[in-house]
Amino acid sequence: xxxxxxxxxxxxxxxxxxxxxxxxxxxxxxxxxxxxxxxxxxxxxxxxxxxxxxxxxxxxxxxxxxxxxxxxxxxxxxxxxxxxxxxxxxxxxxxxxxxxxxxxxxxxxxxxxxxxxxxxxxxxxxxxxxxxxxxxxxxxxxxxxxxxxxxxxxxxxxxxxxxxxxxxxxxxxxxxxxxxxxxxxxxxxxxxxxxxxxxxxxxxxxxxxxxxxxxxxxxxxxxxxxxxxxxxxxxxxxxxxxxxxxxxxxxxxxxxxxxxxxxxxxxxxxxxxxxxxxxxxxxxxxxxxxxxxxxxxxxxxxxxxxxxxxxxxxxxxxxxxxxxxxxxxxxxxxxxxxxxxxxxxxxxxxxxxxxxxx
Amino acid sequence: xxxxxxxxxxxxxxxxxxxxxxxxxxxxxxxxxxxxxxxxxxxxxxxxxxxxxxxxxxxxxxxxxxxxxxxxxxxxxxxxxxxxxxxxxxxxxxxxxxxxxxxxxxxxxxxxxxxxxxxxxxxxxxxxxxxxxxxxxxxxxxxxxxxxxxxxxxxxxxxxxxxxxxxxxxxxxxxxxxxxxxxxxxxxxxxxxxxxxxxxxxxxxxxxxxxxxxxxxxxxxxxxxxxxxxxxxxxxxxxxxxxxxxxxxxxxxxxxxxxxxxxxxxxxxxxxxxxxxxxxxxxxxxxxxxxxxxxxxxxxxxxxxxxxxxxxxxxxxxxxxxxxxxxxxxxxxxxxxxxxxxxxxxxxxxxxxxxxxx
Numbered sequence: 001x002x003x004x005x006x007x008x009x010x011x012x013x014x015x016x017x018x019x020x021x022x023x024x025x026x027x028x029x030x031x032x033x034x035x036x037x038x039x040x041x042x043x044x045x046x047x048x049x050x051x052x053x054x055x056x057x058x059x060x061x062x063x064x065x066x067x068x069x070x071x072x073x074x075x076x077x078x079x080x081x082x083x084x085x086x087x088x089x090x091x092x093x094x095x096x097x098x099x100x101x102x103x104x105x106x107x108x109x110x111x112x113x114x115x116x117x118x119x120x121x122x123x124x125x126x127x128x129x130x131x132x133x134x135x136x137x138x139x140x141x142x143x144x145x146x147x148x149x150x151x152x153x154x155x156x157x158x159x160x161x162x163x164x165x166x167x168x169x170x171x172x173x174x175x176x177x178x179x180x181x182x183x184x185x186x187x188x189x190x191x192x193x194x195x196x197x198x199x200x201x202x203x204x205x206x207x208x209x210x211x212x213x214x215x216x217x218x219x220x221x222x223x224x225x226x227x228x229x230x231x232x233x234x235x236x237x238x239x240x241x242x243x244x245x246x247x248x249x250x251x252x253x254x255x256x257x258x259x260x261x262x263x264x265x266x267x268x269x270x271x272x273x274x275x276x277x278x279x280x281x282x283x284x285x286x287x288x289x290x291x292x293x294x295x296x297x298x299x300x301x302x303x304x305x306x307x308x309x310x311x312x313x314x315x316x317x318x319x320x321x322x323x324x325x326x327x328x329x330x331x332x333x334x335x336x337x338x339x340x341x342x343x344x345x346x347x348x349x350x351x352x353x354x355x356x357x358x
Numbered sequence: 359x360x361x362x363x364x365x366x367x368x369x370x371x372x373x374x375x376x377x378x379x380x381x382x383x384x385x386x387x388x389x390x391x392x393x394x395x396x397x398x399x400x401x402x403x404x405x406x407x408x409x410x411x412x413x414x415x416x417x418x419x420x421x422x423x424x425x426x427x428x429x430x431x432x433x434x435x436x437x438x439x440x441x442x443x444x445x446x447x448x449x450x451x452x453x454x455x456x457x458x459x460x461x462x463x464x465x466x467x468x469x470x471x472x473x474x475x476x477x478x479x480x481x482x483x484x485x486x487x488x489x490x491x492x493x494x495x496x497x498x499x500x501x502x503x504x505x506x507x508x509x510x511x512x513x514x515x516x517x518x519x520x521x522x523x524x525x526x527x528x529x530x531x532x533x534x535x536x537x538x539x540x541x542x543x544x545x546x547x548x549x550x551x552x553x554x555x556x557x558x559x560x561x562x563x564x565x566x567x568x569x570x571x572x573x574x575x576x577x578x579x580x581x582x583x584x585x586x587x588x589x590x591x592x593x594x595x596x597x598x599x600x601x602x603x604x605x606x607x608x609x610x611x612x613x614x615x616x617x618x619x620x621x622x623x624x625x626x627x628x629x630x631x632x633x634x635x636x637x638x639x640x641x642x643x644x645x646x647x648x649x650x651x652x653x654x655x656x657x658x659x660x661x662x663x664x665x666x667x668x669x670x671x672x673x674x675x676x677x678x679x680x681x682x683x684x685x686x687x688x689x690x691x692x693x694x695x696x697x698x699x700x701x702x703x704x705x706x707x708x709x710x711x712x713x714x715x716x
Binding site: 041128132141 | 388389390393396397398399402406407411414418422423425427429431452454457458481487488489491492493494495497498499500501502503504508532533535538539648650
């Protein structure tokens, strides 16, 4: 009888356990559990028109205009790692870069939330959700997507590169083209860097992840904020800074000459105090070709290597990873949203782990 | 001994239960648990330039331009309710309307995710993250914020209305002004309604929540998609549609005359087949005043009442809730982000519950 009793107690426990597991199962293993999410503007300027504001017949007189801030959407997973990731899009893009991929899979936003990093997505000033610019502009829609298809190294229009990590579903290309937005004011690397430095004042120590055109203002941000504890740069396209007197000659290509900029050595040395990794994808030629979409990347990769060598010569820790050389093949200009973006994320995770940043 | 044994089994169960509860506790009660989140473009047009694309010296010839789509960010909580909420911002605004409030509290995005609704946030075509427009535009930053302060009924600049549900922290006003973005193309109610109807084809049956200027294209969306199962409209500002022959005369105010539009009766009757609620906040005058910021709302509230009466006369289920009349006081033009937005959300939840929509 007592054994029976104890079995009955065991059965009750089993039911209780099953009930508790069921309540746990409300959160399936693949659920994203967030401790917090929200959005805010950071940085920016204020323009004020002279005069007195007339509430009855209002004109610009006496009124203000807030603009040139960045917009930030952030999510903090439960059990977060200590250092957030701050993601900065490239030319013509916005925070979408890091969200769902063109073919509808998860991008770096979700992938790194699942790896327990707080994730901050930026729309830089005068772009997307931060479009309120203090500088006037005219926007003329100009058909340009075949050129982007080539420049982003999906292929040579209308052909995809063999083995390229981009979906052949036409809807993926539709989504890809629609993830662009115009500038609503001039690009201003120094202004933007100051704005993102203000974001790092808010986040505290964090890791900056840049794409393409954000590479240049990304380096400048690290000069302005010691809270930038590492930089991961995907395919920086321009804006390499060298110590004054060590600036390399412009590098000609079919896409034009790539020029570097000089900064005081003291500023440059700040880049030697943090780990930096630069990734480039596939289908970048070794020797000059006539297609500007590909040839521009030949000189950018070459200059990135010269730049990393300069950082390291001055005592830094910068590396350039050309993904096909480590067996990660077929990547476009957007490795983080390519079909193999999980392998690309794994590379980034290994870098963060090696440098003790996770 | 056997009793002791069974106690021991009980103790083991207790430990197991405690362990399971601890593993549940990784997700604290206030965590947001999402089954899914992502973003996509929906709708839109494609412009193609005649000619052959030249990859070596590219011009617009032979190239395409995708624009005029909406951008959508969606989140689906675990254990979702059946009908998603689709949130559509108003004039000069974008999805931020529903995110963190100007003073940094949770907006309707988080509040209704916590209430287990799937949440879709729109940036309408030619706005914010959907800024890629097929129509050219010139944008001139014009100081206008004191006028918005008045029109959004925060107060009469520089004074806040007594008891207004808006933070007195200057940073809240800074965030508020920075949550505006310019149009990057003309406002086109019919085009926008078609785009959001395309979104409802994707979501399936769902509830549309509009703010201000989205009110008008919101009604048009329900004409185009039977997947719009209810509409919650916060402070619709224009675009009321009546059956042809029943259109009221323009209603003059210090902010100009408010005009309604006629549509075929068959179209109008579609609005009688779904529950509709309209909310207006506080500080809307009963009689004409000289301040256009306040007076415009006097006629909008009056027309909304005429409109709801017309819908109901034709057999529909529309109601207008003037929040101070039910004891919810101090609300601005943005009740969903005001200091009392939890009470405002409770009102909306009660509506959804009464209509069997939750």
